[in-house]
Each structure stands twice: as C-alpha cells, then as structure tokens.
Amino acid sequence: MLSATPRTSLGREKHRGSTDRNDLYQVLDTGLVCHLGVVADGHPMVVPTCYGRVGDTLYLHGSTGARSLRAADGAEVCVTVTHLDGLVLARSIFSHSVNYRSAVVYGRARLVTDPDERMDGLRALSEQLVPGQWDYARRPSRKELAATAVLALSLEEASVKIRQGAPEDEDEDYALPVWAGVLPLVTAWGKPEPDPVLPEGIETPVHILRRE
Amino acid sequence: MLSATPRTSLGREKHRGSTDRNDLYQVLDTGLVCHLGVVADGHPMVVPTCYGRVGDTLYLHGSTGARSLRAADGAEVCVTVTHLDGLVLARSIFSHSVNYRSAVVYGRARLVTDPDERMDGLRALSEQLVPGQWDYARRPSRKELAATAVLALSLEEASVKIRQGAPEDEDEDYALPVWAGVLPLVTAWGKPEPDPVLPEGIETPVHILRRE
Incomplete structure (x- = not known):
C-alpha cells in the first residue's frame, strides 16, 4: 500500500489515484527520465x-559539481515521473484531458557514501536506461566514481495517478x-545509429537490437 | 537572446546551452506537457x-481548487519542458548520456484576471495540445470559466539545453x-480511437486525422 500523507493524498480527482504499490513500481520502472524538484536559494x-530503482529506494546521480544535486543533498x-499516453478529445474544450500515468515521490535525499550501495545505485541507473549495458560497457573507474555523486530517495512517501480511457463529457x-x-x-x-567512428x-x- | 541570470547561467556543460530564443520557442512549441515546480509548505x-505559449508568455491552467496552482499564484x-530524443550509448558506463532538448523557465506566476487574456491563454493551451480543436469543440461556458484558474509566466528568464549526436568517449x-x-x-x-458511445x-x- 502507498502512504497517504498530507502531501501525497490527492486533493482532486481522487478516483485517479492508486494506492497499489505495484502501480508505483510500474510507472517508475517503465520511465527513462524523471523531473527532480529542489528548492535552491529559496526558489x-x-x-x-535519469534515475534507477532498487527495492523501495530511488537513485539519482550526477557530477559532484552539479547545482541541482548540491541543492538536493x-x-x-x-x-516526478510522467508517461503521456494520449490526448483525450472531448466534445467540449473544458472536458479535454490527457491519458497519463504519473508518480510523485517526496522525501529527504540522502547522499550515498557506502561504496557497495553507490555501485548498486549506479548499476540501477544504467540498467533503467539500457538493460544489459552494465555488463557490456566498461565499468566506472575509481577516478570516475570520485567525480560522481549518488543520491538515494526512499519510496516511503509517494503517490500515483493514472487516467485511461474515453472522454467524460457533460451529459x-x-x-x-x-x-x-x-x-x-x-x-x-528507432533503429540503432552506430557511432560514425x-x-x-x-x-x-x-540487448540493444532487441530492446523493447 | 536569452537572459543569463545566476539561475539560468549553466554551471556545467556550457556547450549544451543555447542563447537563441528560437530554440526556446522550438522546445516549448513542440512539447505537450511541462513539469511545474512550486514550493508548497516549504518543500x-x-x-x-499542460501549457500554451503566446509570444513571450507561458500559460498554465487548472481547477481553482488545485493545490499546485494555489501554491503557484x-x-x-x-x-521545465523536456524532450528525450535518444539514448547515447558509449564505450564506458561513465560516458553514457541522453540526447535531449529541454527548456527551464523561472519567474513569478501571475494569476490572469483579464477576461480577454484568460481566453487567449486557454486557447493557447488548447491549441498546444490539439491545433484546430479550439474552433471545433464547444467553447468554455461562463460557469466553466469561473472554475478555471489561468496563470501566466513570463519567458524573460529561461535557459535551453540541447544535446545531439554521437557519444563522446575518453580517448x-x-x-x-x-x-x-x-x-x-x-x-x-497512433490511430484515433473513437469514444465507444x-x-x-x-x-x-x-485536424485530428492529419495531426503530425
């Protein structure tokens, strides 16, 4: 079950909310890019x-110098992860909508320092984008690891919204x-495009040719 | 030219930044959904x-009761609007990247009260999703307009980042x-799916059949 805290309980369109944790995993696991929100200098x-998931933890990464990661630590x-599945064209402009699946996760980001957890997080990030690539390409060197910040975010406080199906017009x-x-x-x-060199x-x- | 304020000047990967205002318009005009960030109760x-653009103003809308809109007013x-164009598969995990176009707009949101500007904003929102639909479906009634909040955001402070092309590996x-x-x-x-009823x-x- 998903938590219902003041900020994850849906104020509107409660029927679009899901409390099934598997829906949360499905939305996250089929995404490629998330939108990370932080408060930086008050705004x-x-x-x-990019992101990856291991159990109930989400991992983000970036350069140790990136402003957004410094603000998040x-x-x-x-x-927030959003899939846009279609446009819902109603008979009135007001009833127009979109079919979508979205997940919103709130929490305090934790800078990961344990070497094993860092590696697990980076592997999850890599496998989220391209399953199979972690075992295929060259693994990160010590120097590269030192330049990479890994952040963890618990999935404890999350909400999922899903809209599917036909328009709902006024009677x-x-x-x-x-x-x-x-x-x-x-x-x-699309068709893989080899590096010109x-x-x-x-x-x-x-694993790239047959990517689904 | 796009502004370069402390928060829009790129700290890293400056070569991916564009200062061409037409790039900003291109990224915004080809998007369908943005991610709106607000500070609500300190977090x-x-x-x-959804969003629409008229000149150098972005319009957002929602129920007058929506939490995010109340926090934004x-x-x-x-x-932030993001287009993910492809995965950049490098020879090393560390050099992996994504091809993308993204725009980030900062500013103070303004609740639109002028009836003409509200209508222009709503039309832009509708035309952004489905060009031609504003003149085809039933227009908003007075009651529907009263239930809709329209917010405006100036494009004065914005940045654009674009990454294209092949991977860049270590020598x-x-x-x-x-x-x-x-x-x-x-x-x-995909193929339009008629409402079952x-x-x-x-x-x-x-305009829906031939949507590009």
Whole structure:
C-alpha cells in the first residue's frame, strides 16, 4: 500500500489515484527520465535527470559539481515521473484531458557514501536506461566514481495517478455533432545509429537490437 | 537572446546551452506537457501539467481548487519542458548520456484576471495540445470559466539545453571492442480511437486525422 500523507493524498480527482504499490513500481520502472524538484536559494528548480530503482529506494546521480544535486543533498526533494499516453478529445474544450500515468515521490535525499550501495545505485541507473549495458560497457573507474555523486530517495512517501480511457463529457454535450475519442501517443525505439567512428566488425549487441 | 541570470547561467556543460530564443520557442512549441515546480509548505512539489505559449508568455491552467496552482499564484515557480530524443550509448558506463532538448523557465506566476487574456491563454493551451480543436469543440461556458484558474509566466528568464549526436568517449576507450552509438526514441501519434458511445456518422475531423 502507498502512504497517504498530507502531501501525497490527492486533493482532486481522487478516483485517479492508486494506492497499489505495484502501480508505483510500474510507472517508475517503465520511465527513462524523471523531473527532480529542489528548492535552491529559496526558489523551486526542476531539472530532468535519469534515475534507477532498487527495492523501495530511488537513485539519482550526477557530477559532484552539479547545482541541482548540491541543492538536493540532505534536503527535501520531489521526484516526478510522467508517461503521456494520449490526448483525450472531448466534445467540449473544458472536458479535454490527457491519458497519463504519473508518480510523485517526496522525501529527504540522502547522499550515498557506502561504496557497495553507490555501485548498486549506479548499476540501477544504467540498467533503467539500457538493460544489459552494465555488463557490456566498461565499468566506472575509481577516478570516475570520485567525480560522481549518488543520491538515494526512499519510496516511503509517494503517490500515483493514472487516467485511461474515453472522454467524460457533460451529459448535455453528448448530443453535439462533435467527434470525441482518444488520440494515442506512441513511444518506440528507432533503429540503432552506430557511432560514425565505430570500427567495422563490431556488431550491435543483442540487448540493444532487441530492446523493447 | 536569452537572459543569463545566476539561475539560468549553466554551471556545467556550457556547450549544451543555447542563447537563441528560437530554440526556446522550438522546445516549448513542440512539447505537450511541462513539469511545474512550486514550493508548497516549504518543500518542492513537481506536477505534470499542460501549457500554451503566446509570444513571450507561458500559460498554465487548472481547477481553482488545485493545490499546485494555489501554491503557484503570485509565487516563484519553475517550468521545465523536456524532450528525450535518444539514448547515447558509449564505450564506458561513465560516458553514457541522453540526447535531449529541454527548456527551464523561472519567474513569478501571475494569476490572469483579464477576461480577454484568460481566453487567449486557454486557447493557447488548447491549441498546444490539439491545433484546430479550439474552433471545433464547444467553447468554455461562463460557469466553466469561473472554475478555471489561468496563470501566466513570463519567458524573460529561461535557459535551453540541447544535446545531439554521437557519444563522446575518453580517448583510450575508442580502442575497446564495444559497440557505441545512439538508440533513438521516437514519439508518434497512433490511430484515433473513437469514444465507444460516439454516434455513427460523425467522422474524425481532418485536424485530428492529419495531426503530425
């Protein structure tokens, strides 16, 4: 079950909220980029960044010098992952909506110092983007690890919202001669584009070719 | 030219920054959803929401009761729009990256009260999602307008970052027998799905069928 704290309980559209922790995992695990919100010098700052999940912990990373990570270390943050699945075209402008799945996680970010947990977090980040790549490409060197900050965020306080399906119009609008329905948005992987300087004879590995 | 204030000047990866205002417009105009960051009760809150642009003003909207909009009214906000174009697979894990275009806008949100500007903002929001729909579906009624808050945000303080192209590996890694390149991410519109209760004889309008 997901928690219901004052900030994760949904004020509006409660029917779109899910309290199923598996929905949270599904939204997070199928995403590629999250939006990290921090308070920097008193104002909100939202940056897109990659992430990974291990159990009930989310991992973020970045250069030790990045402003957003410096502002997040030890501070309250908000991480949001959004999938846009389609546009919901109603008979009235007011009833228009979007089909989406989104997760919002609140908590205090923790700078990870334990070498094993750092490595687990980085592996999760890598595998979230490209499963199989961690065992294929060159692993981080000691110097590279020293330049990388890893942050952990507990999934204790999180909410999930999902909207699916057809438009919901006002009763009187169903008589209008207006087309209504859903325009789906489809995201797919394109054909891998080899680095122009890649030597001949290095084949595209299966885990990239067959990425779903 | 885009401004360079302390919070929009890029601390890292300056070469990915663009100072061309047309790049800002391009990133904003081709997006569907932004992530709105506000400070609510002292902590950051990031919510996905729709937006529209008129000149150098961004418009957001929502229920007059929505928590995020109440927190944004008259307050410092951050609006971020991100396009993920592909995964950049390098020879080392550390050099992995993503190809993306993102815009970050900072400013104080202003509650729009002028009826004409409110209507212009709502039209921009509608046309951003589905061009042509504003003139096709039923316009908002007085009651619906009363339930809708419209916020304006100036594009005066904004930054744009763009990363494109092949991976950039460490010199010594180019000799590794590791495939490297870009895995493009492609977003496309699916086939329109009519509302199951749509009466026969109402054709899908051209502006939805031919949406690019």
